[in-house]
Structure formats: C-alpha cells, structure tokens
Amino acid sequence: MDVSLQVLIGYLLNLLLGLFIVFKERKNIKSTWLWLMILLYLPFVGFILYMFFGLNYRKRKTFDEKMMLDEQEKRLIEHQKKYIALSNSDSLNADQKDLINLCLSTSDSAFTDYNDIKFYFDGKDKFKDLFEDIKNAKEYIYVEYYIFKTDELGRELISLLNQKLKEGVEVRILVDAVGSRSIRKRHFIEFKRLGGEVDSFFPLFFSKFTTRFNYRNHRKIVVIDGKIAYSGGFNVGNEYINNDKKFGFWRDTHFRLEGDIVEEYLRRFNFDYRFATKIKTKGEFYKDHDIKTLSRMQLVTSGPDSMYESIKNVYLKMISTAKTRLWIQSPYFVPDESIFEAVRIAALSGVDVRIMIPDKPDHFFVYWATQSYVGQLLEDGVKVYEYGKGFLHAKQVVKDDDICTVGTANFDIRSFSLNFEANLIFYDKDTNALLSEQFLRDMEESKELTLDRYNQRSRVAKIKESITRLFSPML
Template sequence: MSTLNIVLSIITAVFVGNVILAAIVVFFERRNPASTWAWMFVLFFIPVLGFFIYLVFGRNSSKQKVFEEKTANDKKTLFKYVDDDEELAERVVMQAFSNDGIGLGKEYKYLYDFATLNINSGSWLTYYNKMEHFTDGVQKFDSLISDIENAKHFVHLEYYIFRGDELGKRIIDALADKAAEGVEVRVLYDYMGNRTLPKNFFKRLTDAGGQAAAFPVPPFLRINCRNHRKIAVIDGVVGYVGGFNIGMEYLGMVKRFGFWRDTHVRFEGEVVAQLHIRFLMDWNYSSNDRIEKNSYYFPKYKCKEYLPAQIVCSGPDTQWRNVKNSYFKMINEAEKTILIETPYFSPDDGILEALRVAALSDIDVRIIIPAHPDHPFVYWASMSYLGELLEAGVKCYQYETGFIHSKTVYIDGIVATVGTANMDIRSFGLNFEVNAFIYDPKTVRMLEEDFYNDLKECTEITKEWYYARSRSFRFKEALSRLVSPML
C-alpha cells in the first residue's frame, strides 16, 4: 500500500470516528441544541484533539453513571434524617402539598412557592434562624476562626479552594489546636481545586487527630464536576455558606486581584442542619470514616428569631438542577426588581430569555459583573450575553474596585439567595453547588443595600460603549460565546 493510500486511510478513519462521535453527541447525550452545536464545531474542526477534549469535558452519560451511587446514598441519608424526626416529617409533607400561599401577600406566596419547589431537592423550609452577613474577607474569617476556637464538639469544613498561604496556615493552626483538645475536626476539599496544595499541608492537623479528605472523582472528570461548595459547621449550631474560599486573595491581599468583594452568611438556627447534612453526604462519599446521623451531630437548637430560610444544593449528585430552577422561578415571579451579582455570566437559554422578558415587562433588571476578570474567556462570553440583554432594557455594570466574586440574586426586596453558584452553565449543571435562600423582607433589604453600594463602584455598560467595542473584542466575544455552552 502506498504512503498516499495509508494517509488517506488514516484521514478516512478519523473522519468516520468523528461522525460516530458526533452521532453520539446528537442522539444519545440529550444535550440542549446550543451545547450540541458547540461540540459539533469542536469535533469537526479539531478532529483528533477534539476527541480527547470531548472525553475529558463532554461525556454527560459517564458523569451521570459515576454519581448514581452517591445520589442513591444521599437520598437514603436524607429520608432517614427526615423520618427520624416526626415533627420535621410532618412539616415536609405539609410543605410538599401546601397551597397556603394562595390569597396571601407576595411575601407569603414566595415562602410557599419555594418551599414546594425545593422539597424536590430535599430542602424543606425552616422558620427560626439568625443570620449575619459578610462582604469583607477579613471579617468573615475572623468570625469563622473565633467560632472554631470556641468549638466544643466538632468542626466540619468543606471548601473548594484551600490555599497553602498565610490564611490557610492560620485556619489549619486553629483546627489543629482544637483537634489536640479532643474536638472532632474534618476538612473536605476539592481534588482539582487544590491540585497545587503541598501534599503535607494537612499534616499538622492529622498529627493532632483531625482528618482531611479530597472530594474524589474519576480521572476523566477531575477537570469538570468540581465540588464548588463552601460550607462550615461548628457543633451543629453555627453554619457558614457563601462565596469566600480560603486564601489570601479572598482577604484582598493578592496584587493581581486587589480588593476582593464577596458575600458570605453565618447562620444559627434550624437551617444549620441542612448545611450539615450536605457536608455529611459529601464526606461519606469521599472518606472511609463515615458519619452516622445522631443527636450528637444534629443537636436540637432553638432560635427565637423568625427568619425563613432553606439550603438548596445541586450538581451531578442531584436529580434536578435545583439552584438553576430556583433562579429561574425567582426571575419569573419578579414584579419590580431583579438584582444580580455574579463573577461569571454565561446563562442557558431559559435564564437568558426569562431576564429578557422581565426587562421587556418593565421590571428593573440590573446585573453586575467584574471589570477586571480572573478569566478573560468568561468575560468575553459574558459580554456577548449582556449585549443581548441591553437591547431589552437590562442595566448592566462593571465593578471597578478590585474583583467582585459575590454570587447573589435579590427579587422585589422579598427573596434573596447567597451561595456558591454563579449565573453560568457550569454552576447550573457541572459543579456541586450550595445556596442559601432567604425569605425575610427586612433581611433581604439589608442585603440589597450592598448591591446599591456596589453600583457606586461600577461603570455602566451602555449601548454606546458596547457598540463601539473593537473588532478584536468582537471576535473574542463571538468565539467565547460559541464554545461557552459545551457541557
């Protein structure tokens, strides 16, 4: 066989392989059309490399199978937790079939609508809670370390990023000191998010009796399917959730980012148990040291302050895209205002259309993204989506004072969400996420003040500015938009 024939045979084999793979993408993966066309583009125009990119980033079916066992175990754990508490079981049943919000004010309708929606994610509505919120990393970590130092029974942390810098060492020192006192300490961190962390970083903690585990996924999925959650639970009484990871940049002390603007909340009350049961399920998946549900880990803590809230989780280990569905419902139920802060804005078609319809309905829709992004690719993709929304009347802004990492949505001054999920396709379907939803108007208005204060540090993205962007900007934007839906 001549060299030419050999080359032609190889080219033919590659072409046939691409056709077969493209057929799998189109017919078997059940993707949305935007994602399908993005992968078709990669497979046909980058024949060999595209195949390996697809293996790493694109196989939805393999992602689902990998986490089937975790999903099943999580459901058993959750059902057992509810069934063991007769009062809670009765409340969950009532919320699942309640129509008590009908005919009441908007505030109460939100309560019952979202209670019903999020029952499907295993999240019931809690009523009695106390909340403190942080926009500054120094204050947040001072508070967390103080709670760690005051721990009597256990400290459980779950963080996407745990830097080996001054702050990371400060946290480890506090945890090791408590472990040496006999307090149970467990740290769960994402494998991929901490791939550069020194292997002996947790040695002081483990030598003192504490434990550390990496959230594992099979090699092909390590780039995707990241555990993006940030949870801290102390003694089952105090719980933290929000956007801050553990590292000096989150204190605003890394020159590249400058001032770091984020949002995190600290809870006491009923909702802490929901944060803790999520930690328990993730820990039991990642560690051989299984935690069994009992009164030691879930003490009865009575909070007298009325603040309705619930914790909503989503990811490859949940049946539904719970956080995304909640965002979608919030936007569709809005009557006056929709305020969004997100470092990464790459929504799917449903969220994009909901925002556009809201603006066309004369609802005040405002979105803040960073002016100085950490990922330029995401920034250019974000601009393509914002450009569409500008036409519908959405007001878009770039935060100029450092980097804004806050992941928040506020609706009508009545309902708010603070958590780890960005307004992007990755957070909607690939990452493991956790958000707190808050239904107290007084608290929501307090949180909204942060948004309006941030506007003072922003430059508005006007139609004039957007239409005047350079050709190179437009090219980067178009390319980034094309591949952004790839799941």
C-alpha cells in the first residue's frame, strides 16, 4: 500500500475517533477538547493514549451487572426511616442534616449512631492492633486492599492468616490487580492449601486491558467476625510501617471501628467481592454489640459504577458550607473546576482554608500538577503547608467544628470518578477536635509555602507545572 494512502487512512480514522468523542463524551467539555487536541497534534500516539485512558463510554456497560446486583441488596427504605427519625434530633445542625441526606440520596449511605472508633496516624500502631484482632478472630476475616505486597509485613500477615485457617476461621482476601501487581503467588501456596481464598479485582486480561486499566479498587477494608472493621489510608507493605529508605516516616490516617458502622463495611466488602468472584460471602454482622457511645458516622462510597460522584459531592458540600475553617490533607491535589472554584470562594469569603501536601513526590507528574493548583490558591488567601517529616498520605477534611471525613479518596479527578473509594464521615465535635489537633501537630512538621517562595521557583519548575496541568483531566 502506498505510504501516502496509509497516512490518509490514518487521518480519516483519527477524524472518526474525534467525532466519536464529541458525540459520545460531550458531558465533560474540557476533557473532550483535551482529547481532540491530542488527536490533532499526536494523531497516532493520541489514538493509543485514548485506548488506554479515554474509554469512559464503556463504563456503564462494564459495570451494569455490578450495579444491578448491588441494588438488589440495598436497604434504602430502612435507611430512609432511620434518617427521618434521627433528622428530628436537636443535636444535629442544618449542615449535618443536609450532608446526611445528600449521602443517603446519592450513595445509599446508612446513618449510624452507636459506634466506637480508634484512630491511627502511625502504621506500626495500626498493624499491631490489626494483628491482635486477627489472632482473636473466631468466624471470618475479610481483607480488601489496593496494595498488598508480599514483603516482610505482607508475609507476616499471610502467616498469621494461615494460622487462623488451621483453626477453622474463614479467610478471604481481595486485592486490586494493578495496585498489587508486585504480589508473589508463591507466598499464598500454603494459604490456598489450607482453604484460604485470594482474588484480584478487575484483572487485566489482554482482551479487556483498555476497558479495565482506568478503574481501580482503591479501598482498604478489613472486617473481622462482623464485630470489628478497619479502614483508611494504610495499605500492606513495609513502607507503611516506616521501613522505607525513600520516604522514611509514612504519615497516614486509619481507624478501627466497632458498632453499627461495621455492618456498612461488611456490606461494601460483600459487593466488591461478589463482583470480582461471583461468590457471595456468608459472614454476617454481629447485631448484639454493646456499644453505647453516641458517635454518629456515615460510610460513603463511590466509583465508576456509581450514578453520582458521591465522595466528590461530599467534599464539595463541606467546602461550600464551611463558615470558619476548612483544613484539607491530601497527597494529591488535582481538583476539577467545581472543587477548585469552591475552595477559592471559601477562602475569599474569609474561611480559614489550609491545605497540606507532601514536600516530596511519589508520582512526579501528579506532584507538579498539585504545585500548580495550590500555587494559584495562594493568591486567594489559602494557606499551604508542605509536610516534611516523611510522606503525607492522609486523606482527611475538617470543616468548622461539626463535620469531618477520613478515607481513601484523594483530591483528584481519578478519585472522584475512576477509582472505587470509601470515606467515613463523622458528625461529632470530639472527632473533629481530635483530627484538628493532629493537623496542628502535622503543621509543626511542615513548612509553609508562601506566595513569595512559590514565585521564586525555577523556570523549569514552571514549565513542568504548566504541562502537567494541561493533562490534569487524565491524571
């Protein structure tokens, strides 16, 4: 075939793909224009990039079955009744009631009241308690992590789970196929021989690579006997217990739960596990707990199988209703336009807006984009702090003194619309005060990024930020 004819065919295919994007993915105008520009200036490379990162039109088809199965087990009516009863409580203010209702409407998030919680800001403390709870398990242990490494910490966990299998405890592990791609199956030989189950979420089969690559399960959940649940930011790996030469101390936020909220984490694990394996687990929630502490919280989840960007909407609601303070911690701050403008408006309205990010990158592209966004916010009066003790991986937001949230979702477009995420919202002043105190302690380990210091960055840094910001819808 003549070379000129090959080029002509290539450009015609490029044109057809461009028209396809315009008509099929026109909801996000900026993203559509970005892909059109890529296809125009990088006609062949752009096509390959789109195949890997831009096939969002397949999302609904890919997750139709999961959405249908999840709907069958939702208890929306029961949740509505519980919310209606609690919404009349004088101890809930208007902002709290509005957010409770938003999460119920968009994520079927049960509002729970009687719970106990313990926070962890150091991975060593978290895994010490987790291992002890696993040792005391009697019926089942369900484990779900984005990253599960078979290094020293991972092998210690597997060894402990092997012992529980010998005792007759049911053990199931679900890991993300991309996040846990370094996992070594040989370390699970004994685990499987004893009856343990380990499965991958959305494995990347070659024929489905382009439709699965973007959608990752970023949740971290452990449920034990329906009595105890763990969730937050820590994965399984040596770096999370500060055994990493590159980052040193790993600053994250995780929590241990007992009470009504445990049922919601069990329900979420069951949905994810059934989607990945087609198997419905048998573990049940222990309803006869004796927790009497009034600690109100709500689990909100989101992902490409959701009709709404539920966690993003939670962030947006908290930002837009903040009156005195809004303190944000996130390793990645690459917001979409609605979140970015809401943060600006809050700061310009006199709200004490503080954003804490790491002072060192684990992903350079995202780090440069983050610098671009926070740099612009400095002009609006937002205070930005770069955490320097180690690597800041915590994802938490504190609003005024009445609402706060901690979980797995970063302040980026990937967490808002592509990843499967899970955040816990707290509606009490004690938790708010505790997380605020931790934020202030983290400030002592941070250096403020002032506007003067930001403006002194090198020309190379400015170019990097400008380029990565252009590609922020893809990050």
